[in-house]
Amino acid sequence: MKAIQFKEYGGPDVLERVDVETPGLKEGEVLIKVTAIGVNYADTARREGAYVVPTPLPFIPGAEVAGIVEETGEKTNRFQKGDRVVTLIGSGGYAEYVVANERTLIPIPENMEDATAVSLPLQGLTAYHLLKTMGRLEKGETVLVHASAGGVGSLAVQLAKLFGAGKVIATASSDEKLEMALELGADHAINYTKANWRDDVMNATDGEGVDIALEMAGGDIFHETVKCMRPFGRVVVYGVASGNPAQMYPSGLMNRNLSVIGFFLPQIMKKPVLFEKSLQELLKLVNTGDLKLTIGGIYDLEEAAQVHQMLQGRKTKGKLVLKP
Known part of the structure; x- marks a missing residue:
């Protein structure tokens, strides 16, 4: 089968098409x-060798896939050949075939396209658990969503509203992009490339600050975000897109009883009840039209390097999807 692999860490150009054996079943x-x-x-981050956990070489990236069950192994009874499913896997998704544990598969609703379904597991579950599990969002609270x-x-903008954010x-x-956020339901949209963006956030909250902030940039954005928090606020960190991890002194959180919380989605996979229930809820919200997905583009698998370049160049909106 064909796949996209990298044998060394680096820029998008290290991604190359390879022919590898179709994985066997356990x-x-x-x-x-x-x-x-x-x-x-x-x-x-995997490609650059900067992921949260080590990335072995050679490596086939891709943790989020949708497709059709081709073959079932021993002691499987929930799915059969021909079923359409979506799932998260550890790696190997940039390929024509993948293997997954049957317990992690979620059926794709009959009237939903595969590209739509695959846009939910990683980013949908992340947004869901950033707000509910880690941020502990309560009705009426104010949420700051970066990027x-x-x-x-x-997805976080919409889910925050659906979960009761004030x-x-x-x-x-x-x-x-700011206009897009407003269309999705945001009450205020602020350009964080402006030097005084934090003042705009404080003005939008009448000087009180926010209760929950979802932060994935790192560096100065993190430090300015902490300054936006109201007492008992929670900053949930789920990435370092700037490549500049923030350094902080925990004692600086004490005067406002602030919390800085880390989130790593693969930990959710260790609790099937959290994974399955929340993904099914997200699929239902999309199916009913309450949660709108933005597909930024569907590209051939061989265009993976170009797609990585676009993603890191912040030239995209919504979800990017590869198709073998």
Whole structure:
């Protein structure tokens, strides 16, 4: 089968098409013929050797796939050949076929396209658990969502409202992206490339600050975000897109009883009840039209390097999908 692999860390140019063996099945696993692959910042971090956990070489990136069950292994009973499914896997998604444990598969609703379904697992579950599990969002609270035009951000803006947030403040890097955030339900949209963006956030909250901030940039954005928090606020950190990890003194959180919380989605996969229930809820919200997905583009698998370049160049809106 064909796949996209890198043998050394580096820029998008290290991604190359290779021919590899179709993976074999173990007990409890199924073979999936991949029809759609979600592209995420985690894939670029893997490629650069800057991911949260070590990335072995050579490596086939891709943790988010949708497809059709091609073959089932021993002691599998929930799915059969021909079923359409979506799932998260550790790696190997940039390929024509992947293997996954049957327990991690979620059926794709009959009237939903595969590219739509694959846009939910990583970014949808991230947005969901940033707000509910880690941020502990309570009705009426104010939420600050950075990078609101991205995959996670665009979903977090909507979910915050659906979960009862009183006010959602979205940030983005261009007028076009800010307009998109407002269309998704944000109450205020602020350009975080402006020097005084923090003042705009405080003005939007009448000087009180925000209760929850979803932060994935790092560096100065993190430090300015902490200054935006009201007492008992929670900053949930889920990435370092700037490549500049923030340094902080925990004692600086004490005067306002602030919390800085880290989130790493693979930990959710260790609790199937959290993974399955929340993904099914997200799929239902999309199916009913309450949660809108933005597909930024669908590209051939061989265009993976170009897609990585676009993603890191902040030239995209919504979810990018690869198709074998």
